[in-house]
Amino acid sequence: MRLTWLDEPTLDAVRTGLRTVAPDLADATIVPRGLEPTDDPRWCAASAVVDGRFVVKFAWAQPPTRRIWHEARVLDALRTAAPRLPLPEVVAMSRAPAMLVTRRVPALPFFDVRHLIGPAHRHLAARDLATVLATLHHPDVLRTVSEAIDPLPDPTTEAATHTTTDTLRDRFGTLVGPDQRDRVLSWCDRADQALAAPGRTVLVHGDFHGDNHLWDRHTLRLRLIVDLETVGAGEPEFDLRCLPGDCGIDLFTATVAHYQELTGTTVDMNRVMAWHLRTVLGDALWRAEAGIALPDKRTPAQWVDDLTARFATLGTLN
Incomplete structure (x- = not known):
């Protein structure tokens, strides 16, 4: 049919x-x-x-x-x-x-509860995020889903879900001053280097941002993963790419630590932040060009400052 x-x-x-x-x-x-x-x-x-x-x-x-x-x-x-x-x-x-x-499940997007997750709740919240991703990324899950859906798409190359570094080089500079423009160009070069070799292949959600995992407001535990329209074969770092901005650095690094413990693998932080760069600046670029306000009502230049702080704290793309 x-x-x-x-x-x-x-x-x-x-x-x-x-x-x-x-x-x-x-x-x-x-x-x-x-x-x-x-x-x-x-x-x-x-x-x-x-x-x-x-x-x-x-x-x-x-x-x-x-x-x-x-x-x-x-x-x-x-x-x-x-x-x-x-x-x-x-x-x-x-x-x-x-x-x-x-x-329907009575739960809220992560963006609506993240301000409630302080140090006392960080361990469990990180464990919940890591457990979901570790489960999804298990090799047996990719094998089983691939048998049912062949071929699986590659979310990392879907035009609707990513912006290339060449696009950022060509068009993002008009949104910021000369100093930030040079900074973005340098980041793009380092992101290309970080992603030059292929990564490990797993089943990825493909769009794991804070509106797509729902939480219990009272227990602050993860209840549901939604919007699986972009599920496909990709690298684990691609699924982690939204967390540095959505969660903040402390919850993000705690999630990575739990993920590595659960999977017995090492997360390449430079790869995560290379995808993070493309996602964050890509979002700012299309919104600015479409005349749409950024979600937090700030400016692309302020988002570049945010990236500067995250890269410095994590020691990545330097």
Whole structure:
């Protein structure tokens, strides 16, 4: 059966899709999230909370339709490959139209609780993050998922998820002054050196930032990993790349220490920070060029200062 998608980004279209995919939910209350028209077909997708108990993902163009179906297949494969991972419970999945319905979990994005994680909670929070990534990165998990989904994409080379150092060299300099521009050029050279040789290959989440792991506000424990649309074959350092900024250096380094203990492997911090550089400056670049404010309402120059402090503290890309 070929993949299809909704005709338009409307609640009526969502209800029509649900009548096929999950008929019992079609007449329930639907609260959409991100249901906005866009001219770029890559982002013609959204989600909604249905009946207060379920989350449905859907699309109205082909590119995100493929991502939603990929996530549905990944979740199905991971039930066998890594049953202990805290993943959404799939209630219904469909190719025509492509929809994924999962059970809603009362938890908050990490960004909403990170200010609560102080020294007393750091050990357990780091252990939770490390355990999830170590489980996902286990060689047996890659083997099992690869058998179910062949070929797996490489998130590190997907155009929608990364910015090259050449792009940063060519375009980021217009956002900062001469001193910072020279600093960015130097970082790009060192990042290229750090990533010149291929890394170890594991199954990666591909977009492991603070909106994609959900936490219990009261216990400050990790409850759920979400948005697995970018899962594929990559290197472990790629999955760690958001943590230095999202978590802060203390929680990040604690997570790395736990990860190394759990996996018996060594994390290459220069590789992590090379990916971190490309992710942070890439995010700042596209937002600035699109006229969209940075998430924390600061400037690209201030983000460069943040990177300067992180690299100095970790002793990386120097």
